[in-house]
Amino acid sequence: MIRVVRGGASSTLQDLGRPPAQRWGVPRGGAADRPAHQLANLLVGNDIDCATIEMTMIGDTFEVLTQTLVAWTGADLGLRVEYLGKNSPMPSRRPVLLQAGCRILGSSAARGCRAYLAVSGGFDVPLILGSRSTELRGQFGGWQGRKLRTGDHLSAGKPGSLSQAILQKLSVELTSETGFASVHWFHTECDSEAAPQRLRLLPGKHFPSLVDADQLYQMEYVISPRSDRMGYRLSGSALKFSAPLELLSTGLVPGTLQLPMDGQPILILADGAPTGGYPQIGYVISADMGLAAQLRPGDVLGFVRVDMKTAQLALRNQAAHLNAIENSIRLWARKG
Amino acid sequence: MSDAECEPELTPLGDAAVEISWPGIDSQLAWERCRAVSQRLGTANLHGFIVDVSGFESLTIHYDPLETNWDHICFELRALASSIEVSRFHATRKIDVPVCFDPEFGIDLADVARSCGIGEAQAIELFLETNYHVRMIGFAPGFPYLSGLPEQLFVPRLASPRDAVPAGSVSIANRQAGIYPHVSPGGWRILGRTPLKLFDPFRNPPALLQPGDCVKFFRISRRDFDQMFPGEA
Numbered sequence: 001m002i003r004v005v006r007g008g009a010s011s012t013l014q015d016l017g018r019p020p021a022q023r024w025g026v027p028r029g030g031a032a033d034r035p036a037h038q039l040a041n042l043l044v045g046n047d048i049d050c051a052t053i054e055m056t057m058i059g060d061t062f063e064v065l066t067q068t069l070v071a072w073t074g075a076d077l078g079l080r081v082e083y084l085g086k087n088s089p090m091p092s093r094r095p096v097l098l099q100a101g102c103r104i105l106g107s108s109a110a111r112g113c114r115a116y117l118a119v120s121g122g123f124d125v126p127l128i129l130g131s132r133s134t135e136l137r138g139q140f141g142g143w144q145g146r147k148l149r150t151g152d153h154l155s156a157g158k159p160g161s162l163s164q165a166i167l168q169k170l171s172v173e174l175t176s177e178t179g180f181a182s183v184h185w186f187h188t189e190c191d192s193e194a195a196p197q198r199l200r201l202l203p204g205k206h207f208p209s210l211v212d213a214d215q216l217y218q219m220e221y222v223i224s225p226r227s228d229r230m231g232y233r234l235s236g237s238a239l240k241f242s243a244p245l246e247l248l249s250t251g252l253v254p255g256t257l258q259l260p261m262d263g264q265p266i267l268i269l270a271d272g273a274p275t276g277g278y279p280q281i282g283y284v285i286s287a288d289m290g291l292a293a294q295l296r297p298g299d300v301l302g303f304v305r306v307d308m309k310t311a312q313l314a315l316r317n318q319a320a321h322l323n324a325i326e327n328s329i330r331l332w333a334r335k336g
Numbered sequence: 337m338s339d340a341e342c343e344p345e346l347t348p349l350g351d352a353a354v355e356i357s358w359p360g361i362d363s364q365l366a367w368e369r370c371r372a373v374s375q376r377l378g379t380a381n382l383h384g385f386i387v388d389v390s391g392f393e394s395l396t397i398h399y400d401p402l403e404t405n406w407d408h409i410c411f412e413l414r415a416l417a418s419s420i421e422v423s424r425f426h427a428t429r430k431i432d433v434p435v436c437f438d439p440e441f442g443i444d445l446a447d448v449a450r451s452c453g454i455g456e457a458q459a460i461e462l463f464l465e466t467n468y469h470v471r472m473i474g475f476a477p478g479f480p481y482l483s484g485l486p487e488q489l490f491v492p493r494l495a496s497p498r499d500a501v502p503a504g505s506v507s508i509a510n511r512q513a514g515i516y517p518h519v520s521p522g523g524w525r526i527l528g529r530t531p532l533k534l535f536d537p538f539r540n541p542p543a544l545l546q547p548g549d550c551v552k553f554f555r556i557s558r559r560d561f562d563q564m565f566p567g568e569a
Contacts, residue, residue: 019398020387024535024543025473128537138477138518140537205347205355249474249481251389251396253353274389274396275474283350286401311351312401319402 001065001156002119007149008106009058010228013123013142014116014270015051018131022274028254029133029141032229032270032293033114035318036074039187040118042326043071043095045162045333050122051132053148055115057296059106060148064098067174068156069120069167071095075112075294080105083179093186097170102179112294120167121157136229136271165333185332187325199288201303202311204257206279211240216281217305221265225297229271231258232295238263245279252276255284255292257303267292287314344369344417346410352401354409356417357394364483367471368425370395371548373417382412390472390547392481427469427550433515433530435506435553436561441529448508448525451491462486463527463553468513470549478517478535478543482551485513497523504529504565506553531556531565 014037017030031037031054038048053060059077072079072092079090082103090096090104098104109115125132125143134142143152159167173181207213221234239259252258256268258278267284268276269292284292285306295301347355356373358366373395374388382397384404389396399409437445437460449459468482475481485508493509498521501507505516507524516522517534534544545551556564 021542022389022398023387023473023546024541025475025477025479026537026542129542135477135537137520138535138537202348202350205349248392249472250391250394251349251353251355253349253396253398255350273475275391275472280349283348286351308348308351308406312405315351315401 002068002104002154003063003065004148004150004152004154005061005063005103006106007147007152008055008060010056011053011060011148012134012136012146013051013125013132014054014134015122015132016049017133017270018129018141021129021131024129025274026129026135026138027230027271027273029131029135029270031116031133033074033116033290035290035322036114037116037118038322039093039325040071040073040116041122042322042329043073043093043187044069044118044120045095045160045164045166045329046118046120046122047160048322050118050157051125051142052119053117053123053154055106055117057113058108059115060104061106062104064102064104065100067100068098069095069159069163069170070098070117072115072117074115075109077109077115078107079115080107081178081180084176086178088178090180091182091186093188094183095166095170096180096182097167097174099174099176099179109296113296114293119156120163121159124155124157162330162333166329169333197300198302198304199292200285200306200311200314201257201282202285202306202308204280204282206241206245206259207281209241209243209245209279210259210281211242215239217303219302221301223295223297223299223301227297229269231269231272232267232292234265234267234301236264239265239281241279247277247279249275249277252280253283255286255289256280257282257284269293285311285314287311287318342418342422344414346413348406349396351406353396353398354406354413355391355394355396356413363393366393367483369417369420369422371425372420373413374547376416376420380412380416382416383408389474391474392471425548427548429546429548430550430552431545433506433532433551433553434556434560434564435528435530436556436558437528438558438561441502441505441561442527444507444525445527448489448491448527452488454488459489459527460555462488464555466552468551468553470545470547470551472547473543473545475514476516476518476520477537478545480515480534480545480549480551482513483511485511491525493523494525497521501526502529504531504534506530529561531561
């Protein structure tokens with residue numbers, strides 16, 4: 001059980017979203033940086049679709065009311081653990097067992113945009129349309145359909161056997177010094193050390209209609225502050241079509257680079273609508289969407305062209321890495 | 337119809353979705369083929385299939401690239417599309433939607449009638465006598481895009497969209513009609529308001545309308561509206 005002492009800039013419960021609900025006009029939703037979310041869950045022995053807290057730019061301050069096994073991944077939000085008047089950095093990318101009475105202190109992201117806090121058993125809220133993700137515009141799902149704020153009490157589901165094994169191993173190390181116990185190892189496979197310079201892009205269905213289309217791969221865009229979980233607005237030299245395109249609505253997927261009339265692209269993220277009528281000039285590959293989710297206003301972004309084989313292979317490799325991490329955590333947890 | 341016109345076009349939307357369409361044929365026929373594919377997908381057990389989302393005259397199939405790949409899903413989709421009999425689609429559901437044209441609700445009704453060179457009463461009559469079809473649900477949860485709007489009522493979108501269109505607003509733009517389920521920004525012209533709740537995440541299914549439905553609007557008075565839907569949405 002944890003209590004929100006002070007909400008972060010924009011913290012919401014997320015899991016892997018509700019893909020089948022797209023047929024009802026509902027965004028797929030879910031964690032914007034899926035690998036970081038999945039890693040946080042694996043580190044506490046959860047299934048990857050348990051709900052985590054996605055913290056954006058500024059972390060929350062939480063009070064830990066009962067002994068809790070957690071892990072945090074993604075952007076460097078400089079989380080610290082405060083206990084009995086002292087505080088120390090909260091280790092990231094590894095399991096951390098917190099003593100009852102600690103506080104987790106959030107601050108602003110030194111690098112990256114979104115961090116994920118997982119709790120063993122997953123955050124416990126009802127499934128709405130098959131998911132615990134927060135649909136902010138529709139005001140449903142997650143924590144009461146909204147961002148976390150002061151006074152919210154969050155509880156966790158029942159931890160599985162792997163969670164319990166991790167907790168057992170850490171509880172022998174728990175001291176009253178720092179208020180927490182952790183391990184010396186950590187996983188970096190899903191890290192974004194710095195904002196990516198270039199995202200891998202598949203050509204979009206309207207890419208051939210651009211004037212001098214290949215200049216897209218030379219462009220440098222700045223992420224505008226008018227960005228959120230629905231999408232990033234990119235600022236740069238305007239791209240143009242050889243003739244204006246009046247399009248009927250078609251399907252729209254996260255990762256799509258849309259080009260509206262003003263020539264400034266929009267990169268669709270997890271909360272984008274599942275249909276749209278703007279031209280589609282490219283698609284960021286699924287494997288790079290985690291990196292995309294770590295972009296913040298002011299970051300500079302470019303694109304590099306890849307083909308379908310490369311894109312799908314990259315995703316399979318990413319999944320294989322996460323499987324390897326899961327296996328190594330299981331082995332460690334079962335060791336005497 | 338020639339064989340070439342029967343072959344669908346398969347377009348990748350990134351590495352986890354594919355759009356199926358028939359660009360060479362009439363919009364209504366293309367949409368009917370998409371409906372047929374969508375219905376067949378329900379029982380086809382395509383490898384890695386997640387969900388299909390209707391567009392105005394296309395269908396997007398979301399799949400898991402960890403369970404299948406681009407080449408394989410195309411192969412399975414082409415086989416599925418070619419196994420479907422070419423026949424006309426008939427709506428299986430007909431939904432009657434009450435709409436109130438009270439001036440407080442029909443914010444753009446007078447302007448639309450004026451732009452079209454007809455009286456308000458005639459505009460309402462034209463709107464009500466048509467059978468509409470739900471082409472797709474999109475833009476917002478439960479928002480239906482309806483085809484069938486009479487030509488005499490074609491008006492463009494607003495030059496600048498409104499920040500907040502009231503929930504239940506029955507609206508038109510170009511050749512489409514739609515209903516805003518929830519308060520949202522919007523640029524379509526508002527003719528009236530329905531007391532029906534088009535989307536409820538706690539209902540099963542959550543959207544009142546689905547692609548393929550036939551929709552007919554009928555007029556209700558302000559008093560009837562207030563009784564069905566007291567207070568603001």
